[in-house]
Amino acid sequence: MSASVASPKIKEHIEITTGQYVKVSIHPARAETRIAARLIDWVVVWGMFVVLFVELLDLNLFHADMNALLAVVMAGVFSTFQLWMEFFFKGRTLGKMLMRIRVVSSDGTPPTFLQCMLRWVLLIVDDGLFHAIPAIVLINRRHQRIGDMAADTYVVLDPRKRELRVNLQEDYRYAQPGYQPQLPQFEPTERQLELTRDCLYNRQSAIVPQELASRLMERHGLHSQLRGREFLLQFLNDYYYYTKINH
Numbered sequence: 001m002s003a004s005v006a007s008p009k010i011k012e013h014i015e016i017t018t019g020q021y022v023k024v025s026i027h028p029a030r031a032e033t034r035i036a037a038r039l040i041d042w043v044v045v046w047g048m049f050v051v052l053f054v055e056l057l058d059l060n061l062f063h064a065d066m067n068a069l070l071a072v073v074m075a076g077v078f079s080t081f082q083l084w085m086e087f088f089f090k091g092r093t094l095g096k097m098l099m100r101i102r103v104v105s106s107d108g109t110p111p112t113f114l115q116c117m118l119r120w121v122l123l124i125v126d127d128g129l130f131h132a133i134p135a136i137v138l139i140n141r142r143h144q145r146i147g148d149m150a151a152d153t154y155v156v157l158d159p160r161k162r163e164l165r166v167n168l169q170e171d172y173r174y175a176q177p178g179y180q181p182q183l184p185q186f187e188p189t190e191r192q193l194e195l196t197r198d199c200l201y202n203r204q205s206a207i208v209p210q211e212l213a214s215r216l217m218e219r220h221g222l223h224s225q226l227r228g229r230e231f232l233l234q235f236l237n238d239y240y241y242y243t244k245i246n247h
Contacts, residue, residue, distance in 0.1 A: 026108065027157045028143035029101040034155055040095030045081045049074060083120040087113050092158070102158045108207055109198065115151040122147035174241040181238040186220040188239060196232050 053074055057067065085093040090110035091103035103111050103119065111119070125146050148154060173179060188196075196216070199207040213231040217224065226234050 026104065026154050029099075029155045029157055031143070033099050033101055037093065037095035037099040037101060040098055041082060041093050044094055045078050049078045080120070082123070083116050086111060086119070087116040096155075096158070100158045101155055103153050103155055106152045106154065107195070108205060109194070111151065111153050115153050118151035119147035119153060122150055174237040174244070179237075179241060181241050182226075182234055183222050183224060183238045185242050186222065186239070188216070188220070188235075192216060192219075193236075193239070196236055200229065200232055200236070 053071060056070065082093055086103055089097075096102055103116075105111050105115060122145075142154070144154060174181075195207060195212060198205045199209055199212050209228040209232055213226075213228050213235075216222065216235060217231070222235075224231055224234065
């Protein structure tokens, strides 16, 4: 017996607040896109497994009694494909690359190894209970499967081209003769510097410049007429001046 349940309207974007109190806007991938990426990964990985296993059998490198053990060991290795690809390729697998989606942490940055591990382990739960992805993704208002919820990650749309914005005159003004910092000396955390650089130089960043600038001013007691991206540029240039030029 089947029940018909109306699918909630897919949101174009979801706004969340990170641990640094920075609001980011993410664009979740649709369930069908995630399923297609998953199928691509499945076909490629297990296709490679079959081809390699058959080739090894033809070479007669192992005793016939070891073939079953060899198959189990190889299957175990190949099953970790998603884990290692998502970690080393910053949230992407082959299928996700082709479908132009990726996994991100809730602050918009690439997932950590622990997050990738949680998503991979909980694939068993997601696949067993929901037969791939669609049910939980359509029901959950943030379009997350159980693995995403446990790891605090999202699968989002990935722009067609990763563009990094670099402007020597703006981004390295601290190195120019006669440069004068506008902000009093401050000590940002590595995380704050990472978020600032990502917001400025990564065009696919989900971080809102004005939100990040406001939080940085609040955290460090800074006062400036500059707002948004201009403040972030000043923030980085002054930091580099204090730590690299005037130390």
